Amino acid sequence: MNPLVSIIVPIYKVEEYLDECVESIVNQTYSDIEIILVDDGSPDKCPRLCDEWAKKDDRIKVIHKENGGVSSARNAGINIAKGEWIWFVDSDDSVEKDALEELSEYFNAADLIAFNAKIDKLYTKDEKFFDSYYFRYQFGFEPWNKLYKKSIIVDNDLRFDTEETVGEDLLFNITYYQYADKYKFSTSKYYNFAYNFNFSKSIFYNYRVVYFSAFMSNNEKRLEQQLRLYSKIYDIYKNKLDERILVQLFIMHLISGINQTGKSKIGKSNCKLITNSLKKYNFSKKTLNLAIENFLNCENASFLGKIRIKIFFTLLHISVKLAIMVI
Numbered sequence: 001m002n003p004l005v006s007i008i009v010p011i012y013k014v015e016e017y018l019d020e021c022v023e024s025i026v027n028q029t030y031s032d033i034e035i036i037l038v039d040d041g042s043p044d045k046c047p048r049l050c051d052e053w054a055k056k057d058d059r060i061k062v063i064h065k066e067n068g069g070v071s072s073a074r075n076a077g078i079n080i081a082k083g084e085w086i087w088f089v090d091s092d093d094s095v096e097k098d099a100l101e102e103l104s105e106y107f108n109a110a111d112l113i114a115f116n117a118k119i120d121k122l123y124t125k126d127e128k129f130f131d132s133y134y135f136r137y138q139f140g141f142e143p144w145n146k147l148y149k150k151s152i153i154v155d156n157d158l159r160f161d162t163e164e165t166v167g168e169d170l171l172f173n174i175t176y177y178q179y180a181d182k183y184k185f186s187t188s189k190y191y192n193f194a195y196n197f198n199f200s201k202s203i204f205y206n207y208r209v210v211y212f213s214a215f216m217s218n219n220e221k222r223l224e225q226q227l228r229l230y231s232k233i234y235d236i237y238k239n240k241l242d243e244r245i246l247v248q249l250f251i252m253h254l255i256s257g258i259n260q261t262g263k264s265k266i267g268k269s270n271c272k273l274i275t276n277s278l279k280k281y282n283f284s285k286k287t288l289n290l291a292i293e294n295f296l297n298c299e300n301a302s303f304l305g306k307i308r309i310k311i312f313f314t315l316l317h318i319s320v321k322l323a324i325m326v327i
Contacts, residue, residue, distance in 0.1 A: 002032040003084040003107050005100055006150065008077030009091050010038050010070045015045040017092040022053050022060075024192075025089065030100035035060045036077040037091075041067030046091075071160035071168045074143070078153060085113075086150050088143040089191075099190035103147060111180035113147040114140075116189045141170040145191050152179045166222075167229045174233050178240065226257030227277050234281065247283050247291040255295070 007025055011018065025035055037050040037060060047064060054060045063076050074088055085107065089095060099115075106113050152158070156179050160172050230253035234246060254274070278288075 002030070002104065004082060005030070005033045005085045005087060005147070006036060006077070006081035006083030007033055007087045007089055008036045008038065008074055008081065009089050010040055010073030010077070011046050011050065011091040012040045012042045012067065012070070012073070013044050013046070014042075014092045015049065018046055018049050021089065021091050021094050024094035024097065026053075026057055026059075027097045028095075028100050029098050030104055033059055033100065034081070034083055036063065036081060037061070038063045038065065038073040038077050040065060040069070040073040069162060069165065071162045071164070075159045075162070078150075078159065081150055084150055086148045086153065087146075090144055093144065094192045096190045096192070102188065103186070103190070106184040106186075110182045110184035111149050111152060112176070112183045113186070114145055114183065115186040116145050116191060141167075141173060143169045143172060146173070148176060149180070152176065155179075161232070164225070164229060166225060171229060171232060175236060178236060223254075223257035223273055226253045227273060229253060231277075231280075243283060243287050244291070246281070247287050248294075250277075250281065250283070251291050251295055 009021065009025070014021075022035070022037070025033070035057070037053065039047045039050050039062065041064075050062045050064075054062045061080065063080070065073070065076055077088075078086065087100075103113055103115065153176070158172065158175055158179075160168050162168075164171055230250055233249060233253075237249075238246065
């Protein structure tokens with residue numbers, strides 16, 4: 001018998017797209033699956049559609065719960081999953097019918113299977129892994145293009161952090177990686193990410209822009225959120241990675257915090273956030289300056305991002321009192 005795969009689908013206000021999503025999962029040529037539809041308190045027709053699908057296919061389980069966000073919904077699915085592998089599929093997307101059948105050949109060879117990536121080989125975790133995964137975004141921070149071993153999730157009590165509304169998938173992945181040793185990355189495209197339709201009706205919009213405020217928050221809150229996210233990652237890896245990697249991670253989250261929402265204000269409060277963070281981590285000036293220099297020389301770094309980093313650290317070196325500037 002083939003390993004069972006649990007496919008967890010968080011659902012919220014996607015009645016126009018849900019049938020297409022579930023149909024693509026039901027039609028998988030790899031039949032040893034359980035499909036967990038998590039109705040996260042959706043106020044539209046989604047709850048009824050979920051129940052109708054459960055009547056059509058006995059592999060489908062339905063959870064009806066109060067609205068708690070996408071992380072809460074995914075966690076609810078994890079809690080009842082019976083499969084050896086877990087796949088998270090967003091309810092406004094669809095998957096190729098041969099996805100699991102083709103990926104199943106790696107079930108005995110890896111702890112994580114990612115697809116539609118830019119590389120195609122089996123990896124063993126080391127510091128080069130962070131260079132390839134995190135800094136070059138080789139196969140994404142999202143959970144929907146990855147298959148996870150349930151034993152790793154359960155044995156280490158891993159769940160999505162419901163406090164985070166942006167980057168919760170990154171935090172889950174980066175936590176999972178410390179327990180996984182072998183990774184399979186495939187260049188094959190098995191997932192159809194619904195990006196070009198009406199944005200206001202996508203699950204991304206409903207969960208991140210409407211239900212939560214972090215994605216559309218002002219720059220100060222965005223920076224605070226990114227630094228909090230980094231702090232959690234730092235606590236996981238502070239004794240496992242050298243300072244060079246930890247500083248690179250810090251710079252990445254700093255860039256995201258000040259460069260995400262277009263026009264932003266670089267003021268006293270933002271500089272104070274950065275200053276307090278640097279005091280906490282106590283990075284050496286040499287390593288920090290080298291990381292900043294590497295970013296400024298990076299061809300892929302945006303021009304505006306480079307300007308903001310220069311201004312931030314110039315202000316920090318001079319005086320927080322002078323830190324009132326608008327880009």
